Amino acid sequence: MDNFKLVTLEELKKHNKPDDLWIAIEGKVYNVTKFRNEHPGGEETLDEVGGLNATVQFNEVGHSQEAKQMLKKYYVGHLVSGEESAAQTAISTSPTPSLLPQLPETTTTLQSEQSQSSIVAIPETVVTNATGKVLAPPAKQCCVVA
Numbered sequence: 001m002d003n004f005k006l007v008t009l010e011e012l013k014k015h016n017k018p019d020d021l022w023i024a025i026e027g028k029v030y031n032v033t034k035f036r037n038e039h040p041g042g043e044e045t046l047d048e049v050g051g052l053n054a055t056v057q058f059n060e061v062g063h064s065q066e067a068k069q070m071l072k073k074y075y076v077g078h079l080v081s082g083e084e085s086a087a088q089t090a091i092s093t094s095p096t097p098s099l100l101p102q103l104p105e106t107t108t109t110l111q112s113e114q115s116q117s118s119i120v121a122i123p124e125t126v127v128t129n130a131t132g133k134v135l136a137p138p139a140k141q142c143c144v145v146a
């Protein structure tokens, strides 16, 4: 997609006036400013959901396939939730271009934090069957559980 854009809920909310009207339908954001005058369902119906997620309202009407096709024309970008947009901000303001170089640090922290509690002590017992045959040798202390 050439003009792929992520739109936060915060940004969507700003476009709630008749001369600057965006709505979200099924996770996609549409700029219906120019379309509102042409909307067969009326301008007011679109004004009422300006700056909002109008998925329910759009679907309740049972819009035709033609109407759904028309959506493409007004596509602005994808709606992102608060968490995703926060992640976006983190990436864009980070001095490193990607999160990957930070991963080892995170992993080390996690291991050292959990190392005390995640060592599993297994009793040193020999597993035998009914005839006394050794099925498994005694287990040593082991394993840091991830």
Ligand code: HEM
Binding pocket: 023, 030, 032, 035, 039, 040, 041, 042, 045, 046, 049, 054, 057, 058, 061, 062, 063, 064, 065, 066, 067, 068, 070, 071, 074
């Ligand atoms: C970009 C978004 C939208 C487009 C492209 C669109 C398009 C259309 C079209 C083409 C029709 C004629 C009937 C049909 O073909 O289904 C229609 C009717 C209608 N639309 Fe929309 N619509 C949009 C958003 C909305 C929203 C968000 C609402 C509600 C809040 C809404 C409410 C209605 C209503 C009430 C009708 C009249 C239905 C009738 O008279 O049977 N529309 N719309």
